[in-house]
Amino acid sequence: MxxxxxxxxxxxxxxxxxxxxxxxxxxxxxxxxxxxxxxTYVWYRISGRIRTWRLEEGDPDAVTSLAGRAAVFIAAWREEGVIGPTLVHMLDVWPQSELTVYVGCYRNDPATMAAVIAAVRGDPRVRLVVHGKDGPTSKADCLNRLYRALVDDELRSGVKASMVVLHDAEDMVDPAALVLLDRAMWQAQFVQLPVLALPQRRSLWVGSHYSDEFAESHGKALVVRDALGAAIPGAGVGCAIARSSLAKLADDHGGDPFARESLTEDYELGLKIAKAGGKGRFLRVRTADGRLIATRAFFPTGLDESVRQKTRWIHGIALQGWDRLGWEAEPVEMWMQLRDxxxxxxxxxxxxxxxxxxxxxxxxxxxxxxxxxxxxxxxxxxxxxxxxxxxxxxxxxxxxxxxxxxxxxxxxxxxxxxxxxxxxxxxxxxxxxxxxxxxxxRGAPVIWDKTEHFDHPALLHANQNLGA
Structure with missing residues (x-):
């Protein structure tokens, strides 16, 4: 033919x-x-501009107090399977009395609320905040509800928090992370710690491929970004925001610091703080015994769950980001936006x-x-x-x-x-x-299309070393 x-x-x-x-x-x-x-990574590594700092023996693990009050925000929707281990581990390894953990639940999610109550065992450092709407709305909307609860508590007590730390319901925090973030906030307004997506034996391909991506991204790409002085995007977990910077964002957006119409409000957070003149940092620090101070978590093991999660990332960062954040004129920032x-x-x-x-x-x-x-x-x-x-x-x-x-x-x-x-x-x-x-x-609402979590590293690794 x-x-x-x-x-x-x-x-x-x-x-x-x-x-x-x-x-x-x-x-x-x-x-x-x-x-x-x-x-850039190799050259900066050779020249010493990039290095992984190592803490001295027992520092800051032995420190039991913070320079200021710290609030941890955890937005939870149908997380009854993992929120308990997360809170038990967090309250155990972070004994500081200056800590308050705000857990946001929805009024139509009694299972998660029950799991939170059972896990905290009456610990006064935990505040269960019930959203007045049926869930799910968006994660940012739930975080905004937690912010309002924090403001109310500050007004009643007359004491303001110095930083707000974001975490997810399935995270296993590092014992040294809270003090490290507290110290880092002395010289920055936004600080991000690495995330380690732990390999999973029952999901050697889908669940464990996150290990490879985060190891390279949080071991090289974000390290270079920090060394170049570019804005650091938030990963949504293991990141701390100066209370004053969060208040400024709230003032600029009608009282809500988190963008409720965004699917990746955490990613935008660090960039907005940098755009407002705040300093952002990405910190890779190891303890004296070589453990990387990072947030550890299991990621989705099923193909559909993984696709849904990455759909949210691509939609929020690559597509919404173009509309919502525009483009920076500074060459390094534009380069990083193109990569994102x-x-x-x-x-x-x-x-x-x-x-x-x-x-x-x-x-x-x-x-x-x-x-x-x-x-x-x-x-x-x-x-x-x-x-x-x-x-x-x-x-x-x-x-x-x-x-x-x-x-x-x-x-x-x-x-x-x-x-x-x-x-x-x-x-x-x-x-x-x-x-x-x-x-x-075309007008469709932004819905919290969250992934389901069943396993928790604090349970499976309770008797093991956290790893390097």
Missing amino acids: VLGSFSIAEWFVLVQHELLLFTAAFFALGIVDELAIDC RRGPLAAILLVIAYLLLGFGAISIIIDVLGLVALPPSSPLLSILLWINLIGLVMRLVARACFTAREYGWREGLMAIPRTLVSNIITIMAARRALVAYIKTL
Whole structure:
């Protein structure tokens, strides 16, 4: 069959070549971007500008008091399976009397409220705050309710908190984290600690691929971001905000510091504080015995749950972020925004790349059958393909190394094939995020599409060392 002056086979080969050139060119740009981060990291590491600080023996684990009062916000909707272990562990390893934990529940979620009451065992440092609306609204809306409860408590007591710490219902906090955040707030208005997504034996692929992503992101990308002086986005857990900065955000937004219409209010928080002139920091600190001071948690183990979670991230950061935060004119900030918002484009390129693998096999069959002779590869395409191949190897090695540093060489090796899992989930999530974003543009409400949590690291690791 002939279409115009070309046969179908010739058209197929032509389209394949153009798609290959297009995809290879954009992948090469991505490789240059990652290489810039890698080179910056290595150079700063060699020069000493980047380093992981190590605390002296017993410091700050032995410290039992804070410089000011600390409020921890935990928004909870149907978290009866994990909120108990989270609170028991938190209250045990953070004995400071200056601490108040605010847990936000909804009036139509009695199971979570009962779990909170049973876990705190009458500890006066915990405030159960019941939202006046049926849940779920949005996470930011629940956090705003906690903020109003904090303001009310401050008015009654006459004592203001010095910082607010955000955590999720499934987190296992580090014993040294609260004092470290308290000290760091002396010189910053927003501080983010690393997050360690723990590997999961019963989910070696979906649940554990988060380990690889967070090990590299919170071991390299955010470290470079901090060293360059760029704004630090919030991860939603293990981050502290100066009370004065939170009050300013509230004053600027009608009394609510958290953006209720945003799916990633935590990500926006750090950027807004930096835009208002506040200083943000990302801190990687180890204790004297080598333990990384970080928030540890299990992430979703099911494919659908993981896709839903990453849909929320892509929707909130890449799509809503464009509308809500705009673009910064400063080169470093713009570079970081481009990195944050590349998710949808990366998903499209990955789809095309995987399609091209199938097209390549078809092209070989066409050539063998003699239907059309495959054209020789152009010099430009050959160069781009070599750049892509070398860049892919470098990316896999880098991810394996950062994963191995946190979890050992076996997990490091597993990080290489798990990259495929990460790519597939990104593709599926990007499609759903685009559909959801279009719906919100047409007036659909922002709903807290949270993931379910069942396992808790404090239970499974109660008798084990927290790890390096």
